Amino acid sequence: MDLDKLKSNWQNQAVPNLSLEQMKDLVKTGKHPGLVRSRKVLIMESVAWSLFLLLFYDAFDGHQKPWWLNGLLGLAFLLLLAHHLMGIRLMGKSKANESLAISLTSYRSELQQFIRFNFSSRLLAMASLFLFFFYGVEWSGKRYLLSAGMLGLMVIQFYFLQRFWQGRISNLDQYWEEEV
Amino acid sequence: MEEEFLKILDRHQAILHKTCRLYRDTEADREDLFQEILYHLWKAYPSFQGKSKISTWIYRIALNTALATFRRNEPMLLFSAELPQRKMTVNEEGDEQLAQMLKAMKKLKEVDRAILSLYLDDMTYEQIAQIIGITSSNVGARLHRIKTKLKALLSKA
Numbered sequence: 001m002d003l004d005k006l007k008s009n010w011q012n013q014a015v016p017n018l019s020l021e022q023m024k025d026l027v028k029t030g031k032h033p034g035l036v037r038s039r040k041v042l043i044m045e046s047v048a049w050s051l052f053l054l055l056f057y058d059a060f061d062g063h064q065k066p067w068w069l070n071g072l073l074g075l076a077f078l079l080l081l082a083h084h085l086m087g088i089r090l091m092g093k094s095k096a097n098e099s100l101a102i103s104l105t106s107y108r109s110e111l112q113q114f115i116r117f118n119f120s121s122r123l124l125a126m127a128s129l130f131l132f133f134f135y136g137v138e139w140s141g142k143r144y145l146l147s148a149g150m151l152g153l154m155v156i157q158f159y160f161l162q163r164f165w166q167g168r169i170s171n172l173d174q175y176w177e178e179e180v
Numbered sequence: 181m182e183e184e185f186l187k188i189l190d191r192h193q194a195i196l197h198k199t200c201r202l203y204r205d206t207e208a209d210r211e212d213l214f215q216e217i218l219y220h221l222w223k224a225y226p227s228f229q230g231k232s233k234i235s236t237w238i239y240r241i242a243l244n245t246a247l248a249t250f251r252r253n254e255p256m257l258l259f260s261a262e263l264p265q266r267k268m269t270v271n272e273e274g275d276e277q278l279a280q281m282l283k284a285m286k287k288l289k290e291v292d293r294a295i296l297s298l299y300l301d302d303m304t305y306e307q308i309a310q311i312i313g314i315t316s317s318n319v320g321a322r323l324h325r326i327k328t329k330l331k332a333l334l335s336k337a
Contacts, residue, residue: 001327001330001331001334001335003327005277006281006300007300007302009277009278009281010198010278010281010297010300010301011300011301011302013198013201013278014275015193015194015197015198015201016197017193018193020186020187020190023186023189023190023193023218024182024186026215026218027182027185027186027218027222031215031219032215032216032219033211033212033215033216034212034216034249035219091249092219098240098244098313099240099310099311099312099313100240100243100244100247100291100294100311100312100313101312101313101314102313103244103248103313104244104247104248107248172248174289174290175247175289175290175291
């Protein structure tokens with residue numbers, strides 16, 4: 001293995017060469033693709049939940065349910081919004097002044113907090129929806145099956161969510177597996 | 181300030197492109213990462229005090245961004261438009277060697293790739309230690325392991 005050759009290949013590799021104008025445009029738009037995508041999801045979920053909150057009182061007989069159940073739904077909506085905003089903040093956080101070790105350790109810790117909040121807000125949202133739609137109904141065989149199916153779907157969703165986030169944490173953990 | 185920032189970026193944009201090539205496999209992901217690094221550089225520029233070399237500062241942000249963000253899960257389409265037996269020109273031979281080197285580097289752990297890329301860009305052990313956040317002696321030890329791994333990977337290619 002010729003190290004000088006490797007260095008030469010690395011240093012002299014052909015790379016795109018953006019003009020000053022192109023870079024100026026990129027800086028001006030201030031685009032962060034990850035943040036753009038997250039903001040779109042935030043807007044879509046906010047619109048969907050807002051529509052639901054507007055309709056649930058009449059269309060889903062919210063006025064016939066106890067006040068605390070309506071309040072719980074509202075709280076779940078706010079927590080979901082807060083969770084998205086937390087994700088956006090985490091993504092846009094400055095990566096400037098720290099070494100990789102400090103920055104990634106701090107990022108891992110914040111990501112874990114975000115994951116805990118993610119799970120609890122989703123759990124509350126699902127539990128609120130479940131309680132809301134099944135409150136006061138007369139239980140029968142079919143309704144038990146339906147609710148068992150819904151609970152099953154929730155469990156599956158949480159399982160995949162947990163695997164997804166565990167993968168991201170493991171990805172960060174592998175950086176410092178060896179002695180540093 | 182923007183003009184000053186753009187001039188600095190112009191001189192060092194190769195660092196961003198090389199980092200994107202090392203940590204992302206598709207053109208779309210590389211473009212995304214390039215913009216994300218640019219975003220963080222511009223955001224951090226007002227607080228840059230010149231305590232470190234500008235290239236060290238850029239590398240630190242570029243690597244931080246590459247390692248802390250996640251790529252989209254798109255299937256990677258690999259195809260070759262050329263027959264392997266074709267006689268190569270000098271430039272293409274160089275590209276082939278670069279391609280093999282990058283392929284081997286991508287099999288290393290992401291932090292090891294960072295250390296190696298800094299070494300290949302002729303950064304000193306102290307500069308590498310400052311960027312990565314480990315001691316200079318640790319840099320030496322890790323580089324020794326990385327070079328051994330790289331040699332094994334390149335000999336298999």
